[in-house]
Amino acid sequence: GAVVSQHPSWVICKSGTSVKIECRSLDFQATTMFWYRQFPKQSLMLMATSNEGSKATYEQGVEKDKFLINHASLTLSTLTVTSAHPEDSSFYICSAGAGGFGNSPLHFGNGTRLTVT
Amino acid sequence: GIQVEQSPPDLILQEGANSTLRCNFSDSVNNLQWFHQNPWGQLINLFYIPSGTKQNGRLSATTVATERYSLLYISSSQTTDSGVYFCAVRDRETSGSRLTFGEGTQLTVNP
Numbered sequence: 659g660a661v662v663s664q665h666p667s668w669v670i671c672k673s674g675t676s677v678k679i680e681c682r683s684l685d686f687q688a689t690t691m692f693w694y695r696q697f698p699k700q701s702l703m704l705m706a707t708s709n710e711g712s713k714a715t716y717e718q719g720v721e722k723d724k725f726l727i728n729h730a731s732l733t734l735s736t737l738t739v740t741s742a743h744p745e746d747s748s749f750y751i752c753s754a755g756a757g758g759f760g761n762s763p764l765h766f767g768n769g770t771r772l773t774v775t
Numbered sequence: 776g777i778q779v780e781q782s783p784p785d786l787i788l789q790e791g792a793n794s795t796l797r798c799n800f801s802d803s804v805n806n807l808q809w810f811h812q813n814p815w816g817q818l819i820n821l822f823y824i825p826s827g828t829k830q831n832g833r834l835s836a837t838t839v840a841t842e843r844y845s846l847l848y849i850s851s852s853q854t855t856d857s858g859v860y861f862c863a864v865r866d867r868e869t870s871g872s873r874l875t876f877g878e879g880t881q882l883t884v885n886p
Contacts, residue, residue: 692873696816701861704873749816753874763808763823764863764874769816 660686662754664767671742672775679737679770681752687732688754692764693725696749705750708735742774777802777866781877788852788884796847796880798862806865807838808874809847813858821847821860852884 661684671677689710694702707715714727726738751769778801809821822836838845863874
């Protein structure tokens with residue numbers, strides 16, 4: 659089945675530094691990937707839609723200059739949290755679909771737990 | 776945007792009991808998925824079920840798209856079933872767009 663790999667699974671960084679999270683589709687190509695964020699005891703909220711070869715689309719309230727998304731190939735999207743602050747500590751999860759939209763499920767990576775100290 | 780409501784928000788069961796989780800959504804969908812999030816945060820895809828009924832072992836799901844709801848049945852629950860169950864949908868009118876998640880049902884199965 660379709661597999662989405664996310665790396666790293668957890669990261670601890672100091673306030674003010676940047677962190678890059680990778681999301682790969684291992685056995686399929688994904689022109690679009692999605693980045694979600696989940697705070698403790700809450701649901702998953704979409705942050706942005708990553709489009710291969712073009713700019714990402716950000717949800718309302720998500721700072722595009724803080725959360726940089728690059729989707730340079732059909733199998734890789736990266737999320738960079740720039741100048742991280744403690745309030746950016748969260749669980750970040752990416753997803754992608756192997757088939758045509760509307761006709762297939764989305765598959766999720768295992769997530770990245772970010773802690774900013 | 777589309778609204779997704781899950782009930783109950785919390786559920787505590789004794790091992791061996793059966794349960795039904797519900798997901799209501801506010802608009803037509805072309806994708807509905809049920810997930811189990813384990814204590815490590817991993818989202819396990821249980822069912823892709825925009826309509827109809829599916830079964831996988833002790834779990835089964837039914838989506839009645841015309842009435843805008845889906846049900847997840849767990850039979851003979853085990854402690855390993857504990858975790859959060861999410862329903863997520865894709866709005867039919869915005870094909871190609873995101874999955875919108877409900878708030879989840881926190882299930883605790885006691886031995």
